[in-house]
Amino acid sequence: MLSLLLAALIQLPPVPAAHVAAWLVGSPEIAPALVSICHRESRCQPLGVHDIDAHISPRAYWGQVRLGHLRRVCQRHGRTRGRWSTRGAFGLQAASHWQYLPPCYQPEMLDVPLVAALVAAHKYRARCTAPKARRRGWCHTGPKTPAMRT
Numbered sequence: 001m002l003s004l005l006l007a008a009l010i011q012l013p014p015v016p017a018a019h020v021a022a023w024l025v026g027s028p029e030i031a032p033a034l035v036s037i038c039h040r041e042s043r044c045q046p047l048g049v050h051d052i053d054a055h056i057s058p059r060a061y062w063g064q065v066r067l068g069h070l071r072r073v074c075q076r077h078g079r080t081r082g083r084w085s086t087r088g089a090f091g092l093q094a095a096s097h098w099q100y101l102p103p104c105y106q107p108e109m110l111d112v113p114l115v116a117a118l119v120a121a122h123k124y125r126a127r128c129t130a131p132k133a134r135r136r137g138w139c140h141t142g143p144k145t146p147a148m149r150t
Contacts, residue, residue: 014044014089014113021117030124034090034117037124037138041091048111050091054082060095070095074104083107088116091138097123 012020015035022031038044061077061084064070070084077084084095087110094107100119101109110116128139 009114010112012114014038014042014046014117017089017113017117018120020114021121024118025121025125027121027125027129030121030129033124033128034120037091037120038089038117040140042089044089046089046111046113048087048108049080049082050086051082053086053093055085056093057082057085057095060084060093064095064098069098071104075106087111089113090116090120092116092119092123 009017009020015038018034018038019028019031022028022034035044041050058077061070064084065072084093084107086093087107090110092110094110097110097119098105100122101115110119124139
């Protein structure tokens with residue numbers, strides 16, 4: 001029974017995944033902010049690498065390897081363009097979210113909406129909910145452009 005539930009959850013599209021993730025991290029009130037970020041980053045469409053950021057992949061990967069956050073043994077850079085750059089429906093940089101993922105994670109994990117939503121929920125709670133938190137950058141929940149307000 002549990003495996004059926006997990007199989008259903010892992011297939012959730014981004015918007016329901018945002019609501020489930022907010023509930024799972026104990027902050028259901030952040031669900032609207034997560035959905036807003038999802039709309040801004042991908043129009044809440046499941047996707048892989050964000051082409052616009054693919055060029056930063058090598059720099060992001062090797063920087064995190066130097067800091068000791070990524071392990072070359074189990075987390076290869078590979079030849080796929082943008083593999084460690086911004087990915088998934090919530091616009092998360094794969095190389096930089098090691099603190100929210102298991103050891104030796106693969107960047108493609110962020111292409112799964114529920115996994116990305118959980119990482120986004122943890123990140124939002126850690127960086128965006130403090131009284132003096134900056135509401136710029138990734139924490140900004142408004143649209144990038146007026147055309148995206150629909």
